[in-house]
Amino acid sequence: MENFNTDVYAETEFVKSLPRHAYTDDNIFKKERHTLFRYLPVMASPSCLLQEKGNYSVTDIASESIIVVRDKEGVINAMANTCRHRGKRLLEKTCDLEPQQRGLNSVVCPYHAWRYDLDGKLIVARGDQSNHSFRHLCLRKLQVQESAGLVFYHGRNKEYLQLQKLDAVLGVLKLEEAKIRERKTYTVKANWKLWVENFLECWHCAPNHPELSEVKGFINQFENGRDDLYLEDDFNWRSQAYTKGWVPPQDRDFEMDEDLFNFNVSMPLGGGRKTASKIGERMGATLGGADGLEGGAIFGGIGPFLFYMAYVDYVVLFCIRPQSTMQTEVELIWLTSKDFQAPVEELTWLWNTTIQQDITLVEETQQGVNSLYYTPGPFQADEYRTQAFTAWWQQWKQRNDQERVKK
Numbered sequence: 001m002e003n004f005n006t007d008v009y010a011e012t013e014f015v016k017s018l019p020r021h022a023y024t025d026d027n028i029f030k031k032e033r034h035t036l037f038r039y040l041p042v043m044a045s046p047s048c049l050l051q052e053k054g055n056y057s058v059t060d061i062a063s064e065s066i067i068v069v070r071d072k073e074g075v076i077n078a079m080a081n082t083c084r085h086r087g088k089r090l091l092e093k094t095c096d097l098e099p100q101q102r103g104l105n106s107v108v109c110p111y112h113a114w115r116y117d118l119d120g121k122l123i124v125a126r127g128d129q130s131n132h133s134f135r136h137l138c139l140r141k142l143q144v145q146e147s148a149g150l151v152f153y154h155g156r157n158k159e160y161l162q163l164q165k166l167d168a169v170l171g172v173l174k175l176e177e178a179k180i181r182e183r184k185t186y187t188v189k190a191n192w193k194l195w196v197e198n199f200l201e202c203w204h205c206a207p208n209h210p211e212l213s214e215v216k217g218f219i220n221q222f223e224n225g226r227d228d229l230y231l232e233d234d235f236n237w238r239s240q241a242y243t244k245g246w247v248p249p250q251d252r253d254f255e256m257d258e259d260l261f262n263f264n265v266s267m268p269l270g271g272g273r274k275t276a277s278k279i280g281e282r283m284g285a286t287l288g289g290a291d292g293l294e295g296g297a298i299f300g301g302i303g304p305f306l307f308y309m310a311y312v313d314y315v316v317l318f319c320i321r322p323q324s325t326m327q328t329e330v331e332l333i334w335l336t337s338k339d340f341q342a343p344v345e346e347l348t349w350l351w352n353t354t355i356q357q358d359i360t361l362v363e364e365t366q367q368g369v370n371s372l373y374y375t376p377g378p379f380q381a382d383e384y385r386t387q388a389f390t391a392w393w394q395q396w397k398q399r400n401d402q403e404r405v406k407k
């Protein structure tokens with residue numbers, strides 16, 4: 001018999017993926033809920049849906065549901081979607097493609113009709129107007145941070161600098177003036193970390209994403225060892241961008257700071273393609289003011305709950321929302337300029353196709369990880385971002401375990 005290595009303890013010199021329980025243990029998920037999800041920034045809505053007073057959105061992550069609403073003073077508030085009386089959920093989540101979630105004057109609980117102002121203060125405790133002790137009640141508040149035309153909330157008491165920096169990357173796209181053309185939510189039967197790990201590497205792209213590989217030249221250039229062609233495309237694209245007066249944001253490949261991670265890179269599409277469409281031609285007008293983005297893409301992520309992919313005429317936001325240990329919702333939001341004309345199917349073709357291929361990969365990875373024969377495997381060089389993400393998660397876990405010991 002050949003000496004294939006099936007020993008769990010061998011090859012310790014390699015950095016390996018996470019152990020099974022990181023993806024399967026309900027207790028780990030519970031700890032993530034309490035000490036991770038609660039503090040990390042979550043993208044609640046593109047700002048363009050919250051322009052008017054009374055516009056709101058509802059976002060669900062794990063067991064938390066958060067209302068984000070612009071109040072009568074024009075301030076955006078984030079508060080728990082949980083009534084202070086008996087805890088009933090107050091507003092239902094609906095898909096806000098158009099700003100139909102508007103015109104809210106107050107939040108009325110459907111159970112016993114307590115009424116809250118849009119900043120969360122209880123204004124009517126039905127039947128108990130004389131009880132002044134109710135007056136101090138307010139929906140539990142979270143921090144709101146708006147950057148680059150996106151509204152985030154989080155449970156930290158100070159702002160994330162990393163979010164502020166997002167404006168330097170995506171601000172030129174003027175997303176606050178954009179239009180949401182489509183949004184779709186996909187349910188993935190897998191742990192959220194498997195999803196993020198998949199999204200952070202494109203080494204799997206050539207064998208699994210034929211459409212994406214066609215649209216993005218670098219996938220096959222790297223696959224065929226033709227880095228020279230990529231460098232040529234990159235040089236030409238950047239030169240063209242400069243002549244159009246747009247400087248691609250600086251690549252920050254993987255920064256871990258303030259308890260969240262952040263990366264941003266830009267790259268050419270190659271092959272004379274102008275945007276990520278089926279035939280490579282533009283589908284609409286420039287989004288915001290970055291004409292120089294034509295022929296290239298900006299890709300980045302912040303959190304780990306938001307990733308973005310920007311092209312000259314559209315942006316796709318990938319919102320990752322863990323729901324339980326082995327269930328994750330992923331919402332894709334496509335934004336374009338207001339006068340974008342192409343049919344929605346054309347706009348969504350690439351990422352709607354690609355994401356479904358990823359869902360299959362990630363769900364089948366979860367099934368393999370569930371097996372008693374799963375052992376953490378070594379990372380290949382092209383998986384450096386995935387490796388950095390797992391290191392970030394392990395750091396959080398160690399810190400969390402140490403704090404529990406101290407207590």
Ligand code: FES
Nearest residue numbers: 083085086109112
């Ligand atoms: S639970 Fe909301 S008013 Fe009773």
Ligand SMILES: [Fe+2]
Nearest residue numbers: 198205209358
């Ligand atoms: Fe993929």
